[in-house]
Amino acid sequence: MTIKKDDAINHIQEDFEAMANLVLEQLDLLEQIIISGEIEVPEELLKKITRNEKDIDKREVKLSEKIVNAIVLYKPVASDLRWIMACYRIILSLERIGDIVLNVTNFIDKIKTPEIYERLLEVLSTMTIQSIKMVRKSLLSYLNDDREFAVWTIKNDVVFEEINHKLLKKILAKTETAESNKHLLMSIVTIKEMMSNIERIADHATNIAEAAIYSIEGKDIRHHKLEK
Numbered sequence: 001m002t003i004k005k006d007d008a009i010n011h012i013q014e015d016f017e018a019m020a021n022l023v024l025e026q027l028d029l030l031e032q033i034i035i036s037g038e039i040e041v042p043e044e045l046l047k048k049i050t051r052n053e054k055d056i057d058k059r060e061v062k063l064s065e066k067i068v069n070a071i072v073l074y075k076p077v078a079s080d081l082r083w084i085m086a087c088y089r090i091i092l093s094l095e096r097i098g099d100i101v102l103n104v105t106n107f108i109d110k111i112k113t114p115e116i117y118e119r120l121l122e123v124l125s126t127m128t129i130q131s132i133k134m135v136r137k138s139l140l141s142y143l144n145d146d147r148e149f150a151v152w153t154i155k156n157d158v159v160f161e162e163i164n165h166k167l168l169k170k171i172l173a174k175t176e177t178a179e180s181n182k183h184l185l186m187s188i189v190t191i192k193e194m195m196s197n198i199e200r201i202a203d204h205a206t207n208i209a210e211a212a213i214y215s216i217e218g219k220d221i222r223h224h225k226l227e228k
Contacts, residue, residue, distance in 0.1 A: 008074055012066050018059065019059040022052055022098075030128060034124055035125050040109070041108055049101060082215050087142075090208045100200055104197045111187045112183035112186060113184045124195065134156055135204070137209075138205045138212060141216075145216050146212075153209035157202055157203070
C-alpha cells in the first residue's frame with residue numbers, strides 16, 4: 001500500500017509540474033505580447049495560447065481526479081494529505097490564471113486607440129512582469145517548501161493596489177476627451193479590464209503562496225494577517 005501511495009503522489013507531482021510549466025509558458029507569452037506594445041496579436045501566437053488553454057483545462061480535470069483517487073484509495077498521512085490538498089488549491093488557481101491570460105489577450109484586439117495604450121503601456125508592463133514574478137515565486141515556495149518565497153509573494157500583493165491607483169489616475173485624466181470620442185472611451189474601459197485581469201493573476205499567486213504555507217506548516221492563513 002505504501003509503495004502504491006508513494007507512486008500515486010509522485011504521479012500527481014509530475015502532472016502538477018507539467019501543468020505549472022504550461023501556465024508559466026502562457027504567462028511568458030502574455031508578457032511578450034504586452035511588452036511589444038502592439039494592439040494586434042499575431043494569429044499564430046493567439047492560436048498557441050488558445051491550444052495551451054485547452055490543454056490546461058484538461059490537465060486540471062485529470063489532476064483533480066487523481067487527487068480524489070489518492071485520498072480515497074490510500075488514505076495518506078497528515079503531511080502527505082496537506083501537500084495533496086494544497087496541490088488541489090493551487091491547480092484551481094493555475095487553471096484560472098490560464099483563463100486570465102486568454103482574457104487579456106482577447107482584450108488587446110478590442111483597443112481602437114493605440115496612443116492611449118502606448119501611454120499606459122509602462123504601467124501595464126510593470127503589472128504583468130510583477131504578477132508573473134509572484135506566480136513563479138509562489139510555485140517555487142510550494143515545490144521547494146520555501147516559506148520565504150511564499151511570504152514575499154503575499155507581501156508584494158499590496159504593490160498592485162498602488163499600481164492600480166496610478167493607472168486609474170491616468171485613465172481619469174482622459175475622461176473629458178473620452179466624452180467626445182467613443183473609440184477612446186471603449187479603449188479606456190478595455191485597458192481598465194486588462195489591468196483588473198492582470199491584478200487577479202497576482203491575487204492567484206497569493207492564493208498559491210497561502211496554499212504553500214499550508215503545505216509546509218499545516219496553517220491555513222487565508223483571511224488572517226501573515227506572521228513573519
